[in-house]
Amino acid sequence: MKLIGSYSSPYVRKISVILLEKEIAFEFVNRINSDGEDIVTRYSPLNKVPVLVADDNSIWFDSPVIAGYLEALNIPPQLQPTDGAQARYMHQVEALADGLLDAATQLAHELKKKPGQQNDADIIALRGKITRALDWLEQQLVAGKITAQPLTVGTIAIGCAIGFINRRRIAQGWCVDHPQLIRLVESLFRRESFLRTEPQAS
Ligand SMILES: N[C@@H](CCC(=O)N[C@@H](CS)C(=O)NCC(=O)O)C(=O)O
Numbered sequence: 001m002k003l004i005g006s007y008s009s010p011y012v013r014k015i016s017v018i019l020l021e022k023e024i025a026f027e028f029v030n031r032i033n034s035d036g037e038d039i040v041t042r043y044s045p046l047n048k049v050p051v052l053v054a055d056d057n058s059i060w061f062d063s064p065v066i067a068g069y070l071e072a073l074n075i076p077p078q079l080q081p082t083d084g085a086q087a088r089y090m091h092q093v094e095a096l097a098d099g100l101l102d103a104a105t106q107l108a109h110e111l112k113k114k115p116g117q118q119n120d121a122d123i124i125a126l127r128g129k130i131t132r133a134l135d136w137l138e139q140q141l142v143a144g145k146i147t148a149q150p151l152t153v154g155t156i157a158i159g160c161a162i163g164f165i166n167r168r169r170i171a172q173g174w175c176v177d178h179p180q181l182i183r184l185v186e187s188l189f190r191r192e193s194f195l196r197t198e199p200q201a202s
Pocket of ligand 1 (some may be wrong): 048061063098
């Protein structure tokens with residue numbers, strides 16, 4: 001099994017965490033090869049990582065699809081519910097966390113531009129998405145709909161999104177009014193799979 005990605009990508013981290021939790025052996029292949037060439041378009045038309053090349057050479061991209069492929073291998077621990085309604089809800093949580101990450105990565109990109117070149121309307125819209133997503137997660141945790149145990153792909157996706165937000169200081173002060181979310185991510189960040197995939201400071 002090969003995971004093509006970059007060490008800094010939080011979406012790649014999500015798949016690395018799943019592979020580590022399931023103790024599936026894999027080779028990490030950097031999207032930039034030794035000649036400085038980006039190899040991802042050979043595998044993914046959209047040029048996005050992660051890409052998984054399975055042992056039967058089948059190619060899978062987009063992290064929710066890869067997570068589904070890995071779950072279908074039936075290797076414990078189970079990270080996705082089998083019950084239809086519970087599985088649908090977990091996918092909604094995963095989609096929300098991935099969407100939070102989409103907004104956070106776009107905001108990080110926008111904020112890297114010089115002040116005069118930044119699009120203020122985009123920044124406001126992206127901050128709105130991030131705030132509402134964090135509030136939604138807190139509400140679901142308070143209602144007991146998202147729980148730390150058992151670990152799921154949904155909670156792993158939340159950990160990867162918040163890890164990126166913290167590292168890039170995208171939503172400073174978010175901790176103040178999201179105590180349940182802090183408790184969840186603190187428990188995730190103590191796991192060996194998260195510790196081993198923590199990106200180096202850039
Ligand atoms: N929805 C995708 C998002 C993946 C994604 O946006 N990956 C970024 C790296 S963090 C990427 O490869 N961007 C390159 C590009 O869009 O050209 C997933 O969950 O796998």
